[in-house]
Amino acid sequence: MSKIAASFFFIALVFFYACNSSFTPKPTGYFKIDFPSKKYQLFQEPGYPYSFEYPVYARITKDSTFFGETTENPWWINIDFPQFSGRIYISYKQIGAQNNFDTLIRDAFTLTGKHTSKAYSIDDSLLVNPYNVEGVFFKVGGDVATANQFFLTDSSRHFLRGALYFDATPNEDSLNIVNQFLMEDVKHLINSFTWRKQP
Known part of the structure; x- marks a missing residue:
């Protein structure tokens, strides 16, 4: 038997053997994440209009810039989750001549609507917490930068907007478990939120 014939026979044998073997593809997996226990502390800094x-x-951390510009007041903050590369951006505006209430509401819906090119759903729901703070919660479905957003207001003086972002490529499947974990914290923040009288 020539070398060419022997090579052909060997390749054919491997091919037929491979066709008869069973192959099971492995599903995509993600790293196991160890979540900390839920425990909360109070944010009640002097001079801030909310807690x-x-x-x-x-x-x-205090947020002092907004796209390179100085924030319009000193009460913008970030809530960082270093373990999850996540951050809740909190912006605050005083309702008045410079910040018309209707414009603030419209802007909140417009900012959420910017995700429509990637989102398959945007659900908004009215909320009222135990301290009679009112607002709207947005749940955005799909591979979007922020799936959870909200705003809180008293309709006359205060308007606060929050959005949870991750420092990662938006992927709904891989971020889902962390999103669910941090959503409990977002809901706790909203339910414990109060407006404070400023001196």
Whole structure:
């Protein structure tokens, strides 16, 4: 038997054997994430027009710039979750001549609507917490930068907007478990939120 014939026979044998073997594709997997226990602390800094509870595994930093510009007041903050590369951006505006209430509401819906090219759904729901703080919660479905957004207001003086972002490529499947975990914290923040009288 020549070398060419032997090679052909060997390749054919491997091919027929491979066709008869069973192959099971492995599903895509993600790293196991160890979640900390839920425990909260109070954010009640002097001079701030609001207070709320946030997780002990998060840290709050003052946000002093907005797209390179100075924020319009000193009460903008970020709630960072270093373990999950997540952040809740909190912006605050005083309702008045410069910030018309109807315009603030429209802007909140417009900002959420910017996800329509990637989202397969945008659900909004009215909310009222135990301290009679009212607002709207947005749940955006799909591979979007922020799937959870909200705003809180008293309709006359205060308007606060929050959005949970991740420092990662938007992928609904891979972020889902972390999103669900942090959503409990977002809901706790909203339910514990109160407006404070300023001096």
